Amino acid sequence: MIVIGLVQQKGGVGKTTIATNLADTLSRRSYSVLLVDADPQGTARDWAAKSEDVGLTTVGVDRPVVHEELPSIEGFDVAIVDAVGKLEKMTISVIKASDLVLVPIQPSAADLWAVGQVIDHIETRQDITGGTPKARFVISRAIGSSKMGEQVQDILDEAPFGRLESSVNQRVAYARALGEGKSVHDTSDKKAQAEINKLTDQLEQILRADG
Numbered sequence: 001m002i003v004i005g006l007v008q009q010k011g012g013v014g015k016t017t018i019a020t021n022l023a024d025t026l027s028r029r030s031y032s033v034l035l036v037d038a039d040p041q042g043t044a045r046d047w048a049a050k051s052e053d054v055g056l057t058t059v060g061v062d063r064p065v066v067h068e069e070l071p072s073i074e075g076f077d078v079a080i081v082d083a084v085g086k087l088e089k090m091t092i093s094v095i096k097a098s099d100l101v102l103v104p105i106q107p108s109a110a111d112l113w114a115v116g117q118v119i120d121h122i123e124t125r126q127d128i129t130g131g132t133p134k135a136r137f138v139i140s141r142a143i144g145s146s147k148m149g150e151q152v153q154d155i156l157d158e159a160p161f162g163r164l165e166s167s168v169n170q171r172v173a174y175a176r177a178l179g180e181g182k183s184v185h186d187t188s189d190k191k192a193q194a195e196i197n198k199l200t201d202q203l204e205q206i207l208r209a210d211g
Helices: 015-028 043-050 066-072 088-097 109-129 147-157 172-179 190-209
Strands: 002-006 033-038 057-060 078-083 100-105 134-142
Touching: 002 015, 002 088, 015 033, 015 043, 015 078, 015 100, 015 134, 015 172, 015 190, 033 043, 033 066, 033 088, 043 057, 066 078, 066 088, 078 088, 088 109, 100 109, 100 190, 109 134, 134 190
Parallel strands: 002 078, 002 100, 033 057, 033 078, 100 134
Antiparallel strands: none
16 A cells, blocks of 8 residues: 655645545545545544545544554555644654655745754655655645745755645635535536646656656
8 A cells, every 4th residue: 555645744734635635536546545634633534524435435543653553454555644734743653654745835934934844854764764755845725926936946946855746726626625525526626626637647657656
């Protein structure tokens, strides 16, 4: 089972939005997907409870033992783990469990200040394991182009790992779909659908390249 973890020390960056839409998109592509809600707030679990997609399994893990429990779960191709923002031990546990870590980051100064600790945790784990997990930033909740967006890009260009080319923009369709237990594929927003499809394409390319 391939594990994709979404981590960020700062809350409100769109982790759950990305996690639920990725899980749904991969399921539509015939992957057997496990969605792991590692946030005690339980937003992904609430989303799943409203969802009519019986092909998607969701579990909750409220203690920092994701790296201990996931290896014992069988029968899935991919696990998507939505980690809580402010609990450092949970962030570390999800990083340990992951083959690929996605770090959502908004084009804002607050996100730039918060991301340094996440980078440190990922690099520490990579040093221990010889390069695992792989990691990528993903621009989240962007609003067109802005000077701050360019500043974020400059900083990410100097970071120890790159970012996905696809970004997730601020769109009503994402918030509406999350609240209704749906994904953007169940809406009429073609731009949102194209963003998630492109993001999923890039993840598949990374995972195939790593075998």
